[in-house]
Amino acid sequence: MRVLVISDIHANLTAFEAVLEDAAGLWDKIWFLGDLIGYGPDPNECAELLCQYDPIALSGNHDWAVLGKLDISTFNAEAKAAITWTRATLNEQTRDYLKSLPAMRIEGVFTLAHASPRQPVWEYILDPYTAALNFDFFNTVYCLVGHTHVPVWFEEEDVYQVVPRMPEYGRPMHLPQNRLIINPGSVGQPRDSDPRAAYALLDTETLCWEYRRVPYDINKVQKRMRACDMPSRLVNRLEYGW
Numbered sequence: 001m002r003v004l005v006i007s008d009i010h011a012n013l014t015a016f017e018a019v020l021e022d023a024a025g026l027w028d029k030i031w032f033l034g035d036l037i038g039y040g041p042d043p044n045e046c047a048e049l050l051c052q053y054d055p056i057a058l059s060g061n062h063d064w065a066v067l068g069k070l071d072i073s074t075f076n077a078e079a080k081a082a083i084t085w086t087r088a089t090l091n092e093q094t095r096d097y098l099k100s101l102p103a104m105r106i107e108g109v110f111t112l113a114h115a116s117p118r119q120p121v122w123e124y125i126l127d128p129y130t131a132a133l134n135f136d137f138f139n140t141v142y143c144l145v146g147h148t149h150v151p152v153w154f155e156e157e158d159v160y161q162v163v164p165r166m167p168e169y170g171r172p173m174h175l176p177q178n179r180l181i182i183n184p185g186s187v188g189q190p191r192d193s194d195p196r197a198a199y200a201l202l203d204t205e206t207l208c209w210e211y212r213r214v215p216y217d218i219n220k221v222q223k224r225m226r227a228c229d230m231p232s233r234l235v236n237r238l239e240y241g242w
């Protein structure tokens with residue numbers, strides 16, 4: 001099966017549409033790793049579009065926060081403002097959809113978690129040390145995560161010996177037999193200094209993985225965010241990819 005692996009759409013419909021167009025015809029199923037809403041101006045539109053494809057989908061910390069399942073006192077001021085705006089904007093259909101999503105699940109040799117297998121909605125796997133500790137918390141060969149908005153894969157070469165690998169775009173890679181924790185990056189708010197939407201393609205039979213990036217009309221999204229009175233830091237960061 002060919003899988004479109006996406007994460008952290010964050011209510012950015014324009015970026016999500018660009019990914020779907022770029023990947024058209026190349027996948028059979030969507031695996032979405034959570035954070036459908038928060039930050040962007042189009043939460044209901046993103047939910048409606050995602051649902052059309054009957055995806056395997058997870059919920060993330062922003063999804064939980066909007067539903068009141070997570071204390072937002074630890075969120076920064078801009079993230080809090082976005083959550084408050086999103087709460088007021090969500091329609092019932094989107095709310096019900098978010099409520100139905102699990103935080104973690106297993107698909108064949110892949111564990112899917114929004115943040116980490118150890119803490120599925122909260123922990124950031126940003127370094128090999130944190131990744132190494134997380135290999136004890138899933139039983140499949142591979143684990144796919146989002147949450148950091150940074151595309152990377154962590155390979156366990158030996159027990160607690162983990163090597164990070166940065167993405168090479170447009171070059172499909174064979175997944176090694178070593179265990180991996182892989183992040184496809186973020187569709188709607190990349191944070192690796194590359195403002196293009198990030199996603200990946202995975203073939204579950206050949207175990208081929210391809211990191212991809214696609215530009216989208218950032219200006220168009222920023223205009224909609226300004227019209228919703230979103231904090232300017234959230235508006236500006238999209239064009240820098242941080």
Ligand code: ZN
Pocket residue numbers: 008010035060062147148149
């Ligand atoms: Zn996120």
